[in-house]
Amino acid sequence: MPVLVPLSDLIGLSRQTCVMAYQYGAIMGDLIVPTNGALMAIMAVSGIPYNKWFKFAWRPTLLMLLVGAMAIMVAVAAGYK
Numbered sequence: 001m002p003v004l005v006p007l008s009d010l011i012g013l014s015r016q017t018c019v020m021a022y023q024y025g026a027i028m029g030d031l032i033v034p035t036n037g038a039l040m041a042i043m044a045v046s047g048i049p050y051n052k053w054f055k056f057a058w059r060p061t062l063l064m065l066l067v068g069a070m071a072i073m074v075a076v077a078a079g080y081k
Helices: 004-011 015-032 037-046 050-078
Strands: none
16 A cells, blocks of 8 residues: 555546555455455355356446446546545
């Protein structure tokens, strides 16, 4: 996270918008990436194989990605500070 402030200043984006984009990306990764320990533990306890989870989760993840991208575009257009 400490690298986001100079990066946002360098590209002319507000710091809040840059952090918001980072948070959206982190959340998207946590929902579907198989290296997330909590996700793998819950799937192991419930007996759900990863390929079945991926088939279920890719559509909502894509939808949230599109909503997040639109929110970031609105934040940039509105000059969110």
